[in-house]
Amino acid sequence: MTQPPRLDERFIHLGLGATAVPQPPFDGMEWYGAYGERHGADGREGRLVSQYTFAEDWPGWEMHPAGEEVVICTAGEMELTQEFPDGRRESVTLRPGEYAINPPGVWHIADIAQEATAIFITAGEGTQHRPR
Numbered sequence: 001m002t003q004p005p006r007l008d009e010r011f012i013h014l015g016l017g018a019t020a021v022p023q024p025p026f027d028g029m030e031w032y033g034a035y036g037e038r039h040g041a042d043g044r045e046g047r048l049v050s051q052y053t054f055a056e057d058w059p060g061w062e063m064h065p066a067g068e069e070v071v072i073c074t075a076g077e078m079e080l081t082q083e084f085p086d087g088r089r090e091s092v093t094l095r096p097g098e099y100a101i102n103p104p105g106v107w108h109i110a111d112i113a114q115e116a117t118a119i120f121i122t123a124g125e126g127t128q129h130r131p132r
Contacts, residue, residue: 007051007119013039014047014121026050032124040125048124053117054078054110061107061130067123069102076116083107094118 005022013021013035023035039046044066051074061083071080073094080100081091092100094116102108104123109132110116 007049008053008117011035011051012049013042014049015039015042016045035124044123044125046123046125048122049119050122051117051119053115054112055115057111058109058132060132061109063105063107063128063130064102064123064126065105065128066125067104069108069123070099070121071102071110072099072119072121073097074117074119077113078116078118079111079113081109081111 009025011023011026013019013023015021021039023038024031035048047067053075071094073096075096077093077095079091079093080102081089082100082102083089084106094100107130110118
């Protein structure tokens with residue numbers, strides 16, 4: 001029997017027609033460009049399911065204009081901060097089993113006390129980044 005893939009190594013694309021497509025191994029930031037080429041035709045309805053473990057605060061903010069992002073903490077603890085278009089900020093601490101939803105157009109960042117692992121379900125079309 002073959003070993004099942006690990007989500008932290010091989011993400012999944014949720015596409016049109018209720019498809020779930022395993023992705024090639026994640027190998028750095030340029031991976032996202034190739035992902036867009038593979039699945040860009042799904043537009044705003046496509047979702048990327050990924051898992052990351054963080055040992056330090058995120059280096060920058062990100063924002064997804066095309067749809068909501070679900071953040072599910074599976075280990076450790078992370079403080080997620082959202083910055084809304086009107087400049088208001090809200091923070092929530094996520095622990096294992098808890099989740100938050102980043103609305104479209106809302107900048108977000110996370111601070112990590114020690115180590116945290118989270119699963120992300122992201123509408124990534126048009127994702128933007130800015131420095132901390």
